Structures are given as C-alpha cells and as structure tokens.
Amino acid sequence: MKNLGSDSIPGEVIAYFEELRVKLAFRMSLMFLCIFSILSYTRYFESMESFSMMAVATIISACCLLIMKSNDRNYLLVFYIYSICGYIIVAFSLMVYHSRIHLVDVLWLMTVVFLAFFTLGRRLGYILLFLSIMVIGLFIFLHLDHQIRILKALTIYQKISLLIELIAAFSLNFYLFYLFLELNSYSEKKLLESYDQVKEQNTRILLQNEEKTTLVREIHHRVKNNLQIVVSLLRMQSQEVDNPEFRILFQESINRIMAMSLIHQRLYQNDNLSQIRIGDYLDELIREIMNLSITEQTVDYEIKTEVGKIGLKTLIPVGLLINELVANSLKHAFEDVTDARIQIEIQREEDNYLRITYSDNGVWKQQIGNSSFGLVLIDTLIEQLEGTKDVCMQGCGTTYTMVILNLEEKDILA
Structure with a gap:
C-alpha cells in the first residue's frame, strides 16, 4: 500500500x-x-x-x-x-x-x-x-x-487481564488479515476490470490496424496505378517521336518508373506492407527490363543474396540502381557476346551496411562519359544511401562494387 x-x-x-x-x-x-x-x-x-x-x-x-x-x-x-x-x-x-x-x-x-x-x-x-x-x-x-x-501462579484477576490482552492482540491481527483479504479481493476485481479493458482495447486496436492496413494497401495500389498511367502516357508520347535516340530516352524513363511501380505493386500484394524480399523483387525487375528492352539478345542473369527483406526507404534507390546498371549492360555490353550474363550479389556488412556487387561479361562498345544521366543518377543514389562505389572495367566484363547503408536498420537503431 x-x-x-x-x-x-x-x-x-x-x-x-x-x-x-x-x-x-x-x-x-x-x-x-x-x-x-x-x-x-x-x-x-x-x-x-x-x-x-x-x-x-x-x-x-x-x-x-x-x-x-x-x-x-x-x-x-x-x-x-x-x-x-x-x-x-x-x-x-x-x-x-x-x-x-x-x-x-x-x-x-x-x-x-x-x-x-x-x-x-x-x-x-x-x-x-x-x-x-x-x-x-x-x-x-x-x-x-x-x-x-x-x-x-496467576490469580483469577490476572487471568482475566491476560485473556483480555490476548483477545485484543488476536483481534487486531485478525483485523489486519481481514484488511489484507479485502485488499486482495479489490485487487482481483480491478485486475479483471483491467483485463476486460485491455481486451476491449486490443480488439479496437486490431480493428484500427485492419483499417489502416487496408488504407495503406489501397494507397500503394493507387500509387502503382498512377505510375502505370504515367508509363502509358510516356509510351504514347514516344510513338509520336521519329528520332530513335529520343525513343531510347523515353524507354529509359519508362524503365525507371516501372522500377518504382513494381515496388508498390509488390507491397500491395504482400502481407507485409513495409518490407519486400529483395531477391524476388530484383528477379521480377530484371525480367521486366529485359522484356521492355529493344535488344533481342538472350541474357542470362543470377541473383545471390544474404539479405531477406528490405524496407521501402532503401529498396527504391536500390531498385533504381539495378535498373540503371542492367539497362546500361543491355545497351552497351552484349552486342558481340554470345553467352551474355549478368550476376548480382548482395552481402551483409558491419554497421548495417550492404555490399552489392553487379557484374556482366560484356564487351562495352563505347565508353560512357561522366556526363551520362544514368551514371549521374547512380552516383546520386549511392550518395543518398551514404555509400561508396568502385568500378572495374575489363575486356571481358564490368564490375560495380557498391557499399550502401540499410536506412531502415539505421532508423531502428537510432
């Protein structure tokens, strides 16, 4: 008490x-x-x-x-x-x-x-x-x-006095014990009331959570639809362009939007509305890029990852990074290669960092200048992820090694 x-x-x-x-x-x-x-x-x-x-x-x-x-x-x-x-x-x-x-x-x-x-x-x-x-x-x-x-030996008078004192002491101890039982009964009553309140509150929270989940799922669905509308408008606009180079630029923009749209589509279809399995996402992303690519050459690809799910904050820049790298490989590397191949490997590093290794076995037909929008976008995305990159271009292929920060895990630790 x-x-x-x-x-x-x-x-x-x-x-x-x-x-x-x-x-x-x-x-x-x-x-x-x-x-x-x-x-x-x-x-x-x-x-x-x-x-x-x-x-x-x-x-x-x-x-x-x-x-x-x-x-x-x-x-x-x-x-x-x-x-x-x-x-x-x-x-x-x-x-x-x-x-x-x-x-x-x-x-x-x-x-x-x-x-x-x-x-x-x-x-x-x-x-x-x-x-x-x-x-x-x-x-x-x-x-x-x-x-x-x-x-x-006690007199009868002393025995009566002793009896009175004994009754008083026993009565007081019994009264304290009675108060303890009364307090315990009151505590049990309040505990049951609290349990009912918590149960009711949990039910209310579950209903609110279901409503919010439905709302977030609907938001992702609408974002995906809006991005699809943008893609359709760009495609319609590109059909009115006669210059092949401009059409390629339109297609690159469409691919970038598709990379983001695919994330919202997966979140809408997924039970977890905050994280996506990065291996599955990259697999679907690369297939979409190859289906939309103007090249007719068959390119094999392999994805190895130690990482399971990644949140939206990190996944969007990573998806755009892979989109740019795959598009560059398809555009510049595989013209004279018979067994075209792309390999992506994702590993965990210390302090919530991820190591992404992207490599192809192509022979690049031209050197992309530092002013290329795709390379500028890659540098910007890596900077956004507080990372670094290393590029190794050889006669039999190009390798990008990027170390980036997993922003969701950083926020959790913070």
Whole structure:
C-alpha cells in the first residue's frame, strides 16, 4: 500500500487505498485506546511495571486518535508511531520486566511487523521483522530461564487481564488479515476490470490496424496505378517521336518508373506492407527490363543474396540502381557476346551496411562519359544511401562494387 504513484495507478485505486489506510489508522487508534485503557485499569492492581506499559500505550493511542480526528489526518505518522513505539515498548518489556508473563508480547511483535508491512512498505517491515526475531532470541537465551523460576501462579484477576490482552492482540491481527483479504479481493476485481479493458482495447486496436492496413494497401495500389498511367502516357508520347535516340530516352524513363511501380505493386500484394524480399523483387525487375528492352539478345542473369527483406526507404534507390546498371549492360555490353550474363550479389556488412556487387561479361562498345544521366543518377543514389562505389572495367566484363547503408536498420537503431 505504500508508494502508490499517480502516473501508473488509476485515481480510483489510489482513493480506495487512501480511504483504507485512513480507516485502519482511525479504527486502530480507537481500538487501542479502549483496550489499553481497560488494561491500564486492570494492571494497576497487578504491578506498576505492567501498569506503566499500558499507561504509555494508552497515551500513545490517545495522541494518535487526536491526529486522526484533526483536519490533516496524517495516517502515515500514526502508522510510524505505532510501528516504532510499539516495537520499543514490547522489546523493553521483554528485556527488562521479568516478573510478568510475556505470552502476548510475541503477538504484539507480530502486529507491529504486519502493520509495518501493510502500511509503510517492505523495507521497514523487514527491518522490524529482523529486530523482532533478534529480541525474541535474546529473551529466550538470556531471560527465559530466570522468568520461569520467579513466576508465580496467576490469580483469577490476572487471568482475566491476560485473556483480555490476548483477545485484543488476536483481534487486531485478525483485523489486519481481514484488511489484507479485502485488499486482495479489490485487487482481483480491478485486475479483471483491467483485463476486460485491455481486451476491449486490443480488439479496437486490431480493428484500427485492419483499417489502416487496408488504407495503406489501397494507397500503394493507387500509387502503382498512377505510375502505370504515367508509363502509358510516356509510351504514347514516344510513338509520336521519329528520332530513335529520343525513343531510347523515353524507354529509359519508362524503365525507371516501372522500377518504382513494381515496388508498390509488390507491397500491395504482400502481407507485409513495409518490407519486400529483395531477391524476388530484383528477379521480377530484371525480367521486366529485359522484356521492355529493344535488344533481342538472350541474357542470362543470377541473383545471390544474404539479405531477406528490405524496407521501402532503401529498396527504391536500390531498385533504381539495378535498373540503371542492367539497362546500361543491355545497351552497351552484349552486342558481340554470345553467352551474355549478368550476376548480382548482395552481402551483409558491419554497421548495417550492404555490399552489392553487379557484374556482366560484356564487351562495352563505347565508353560512357561522366556526363551520362544514368551514371549521374547512380552516383546520386549511392550518395543518398551514404555509400561508396568502385568500378572495374575489363575486356571481358564490368564490375560495380557498391557499399550502401540499410536506412531502415539505421532508423531502428537510432
């Protein structure tokens, strides 16, 4: 019941705990005042030792009752007084007063420990438990034999007084146990209510997630359709162009748009709306490029990848990169090659980087200048992916080695 934070516990629960602690402090003070007043009267005729203990307990109970009747109702102060002062009184009685029976003192120590655990927290409860065990052990080893030797038979008056004290101690411990059961029952009730609320919230979240999934899927579908419209317009426009070089430029632009359109098409058809298997995507992309290519030569290709799925943020630039490289190979490399072949390999590097190796076995018929739009686009895309490239052109082929950053994994780590 201690340290209830308003940030994590509903106000209704906090109010319930506050009311329970106020109720406990007030009822304990009233009960103690009545019990110890009666015991003070009965012990007055027994011995001054017993009377002094009960009188001090009566005064403490009266002070605590006044605190609870005040406007502040500082129940924590009341619990601290009962726990600490109660332990001191009982421990003093065990170690100093040897002429009285200490049968009930163990019950009072139990009450002190239970009260501290229940109202002030585990730390103070454990401390008082340790101190109680220690004082009981000292009493048994140091004073129990002496007390047994000096004790006398009890009068009927003393037996009644002892019975009253035993009933009081048992009643208080039972009341604390009852409050614990009541608190446990209330907690179970709130737990069930919270479970129902969470279940209802999860159902609502699932419905919202389905709606958002449908919406995102529809967005990808519309983006793909819009890109297809752009492609159709470019094709219609290219048919009105007589210059073959201009038609090639139109086709290159169409290929670039198709590379992006294919991503949205796969996302629309995929269960995962944020990632695509890069191997499958590149396979379909290269087949589309070759189908749209003006060359009639058969080109074999192979894709090897250690990477499974890649997110949209990285996949679009990678798709455009591969589109440019494949288009350049088909356009410049395979005119005099009988067994044309393209190979793409994707490997994982450290720090969320990917190594993409693109190679063909063609003999390039001309050297592309640095001002070529395709090469400028390749450099721009690599820079966007915070990567580097290395080009090796030999008589039997060209190899591009690119090290790029997987932007999605970078964002996750960030």
